Amino acid sequence: MDGYAQCLEDLSLASRILAQHGIVDGFGHISCRDPRSPKDQYLLARNLAPALVGPEDIVAWRISDAEPVDPKSPRGFLERCIHSEIYRQFEDVEAVVHFHSPDIIPYGLMPIPLKAVFHMASFLGAVAAPIFDIGDAFGPETDMLIRNTTHGAALAEAFTPPVPSAPTRPLVLMRGHGATLTAPSLKLAVFRAIYTQTNARILTSLSTLAGGAQNAAQMTRFLTSEECEASMAANAGQVARSWDVWCRELEKRR
Numbered sequence: 001m002d003g004y005a006q007c008l009e010d011l012s013l014a015s016r017i018l019a020q021h022g023i024v025d026g027f028g029h030i031s032c033r034d035p036r037s038p039k040d041q042y043l044l045a046r047n048l049a050p051a052l053v054g055p056e057d058i059v060a061w062r063i064s065d066a067e068p069v070d071p072k073s074p075r076g077f078l079e080r081c082i083h084s085e086i087y088r089q090f091e092d093v094e095a096v097v098h099f100h101s102p103d104i105i106p107y108g109l110m111p112i113p114l115k116a117v118f119h120m121a122s123f124l125g126a127v128a129a130p131i132f133d134i135g136d137a138f139g140p141e142t143d144m145l146i147r148n149t150t151h152g153a154a155l156a157e158a159f160t161p162p163v164p165s166a167p168t169r170p171l172v173l174m175r176g177h178g179a180t181l182t183a184p185s186l187k188l189a190v191f192r193a194i195y196t197q198t199n200a201r202i203l204t205s206l207s208t209l210a211g212g213a214q215n216a217a218q219m220t221r222f223l224t225s226e227e228c229e230a231s232m233a234a235n236a237g238q239v240a241r242s243w244d245v246w247c248r249e250l251e252k253r254r
């Protein structure tokens with residue numbers, strides 16, 4: 001299998017893994033840069049439920065305007081501008097996930113910080129994930145969706161790191177909608193999505209244990225930035241192990 005065929009296979013596996021873990025359902029999507037032209041194109045499934053995506057369903061899209069490279073391509077996801085605008089603005093991003101997980105949505109609706117509470121989510125860092133509020137950006141008349149490149153560009157700007165030399169932010173919450181995350185590889189994007197969801201679930205458990213979210217935010221000993229850095233380095237070599245077991249789980253369900 002050549003590099004492009006392997007990429008199609010991996011992207012379709014990634015889509016089905018995210019569905020199996022409840023991160024996406026009938027909606028949500030994952031993309032990666034097109035290895036044939038990574039500066040100008042990205043790969044994303046046609047408009048299809050993530051659990052059903054196979055390699056033959058992947059379409060190449062232009063980063064410049066989110067239109068298909070081949071005009072005869074099947075219809076794409078309405079919100080594909082999320083992906084194109086992030087790739088356009090941040091050249092260190094290789095993969096993007098957009099999802100509506102109900103475990104994540106509460107953290108985009110109230111000022112409870114979503115940041116790392118355990119080592120597998122250390123990529124989230126010690127600073128709260130930003131919240132993109134489409135109502136603030138475009139007024140009260142939107143339907144909450146990222147429908148065009150203007151919306152996509154505004155969301156993408158929320159990924160800007162605090163200092164120019166830092167990597168692109170891994171996660172932006174979207175009020176009343178879901179979240180979008182970035183990663184420097186496709187497999188790492190899946191890893192980040194799964195452990196972002198787990199991290200949110202742990203935080204929600206902490207709110208129960210602490211008698212409320214405000215109490216949890218004050219009482220929780222979040223990972224420090226130093227701990228996050230060290231843990232990310234330790235996890236870097238473990239991504240393939242997780243990927244392999246998640247792929248095996250897909251095979252068992254066939």
Ligand SMILES: [Zn+2]
Nearest residue numbers: 079098177178
């Ligand atoms: Zn969405």
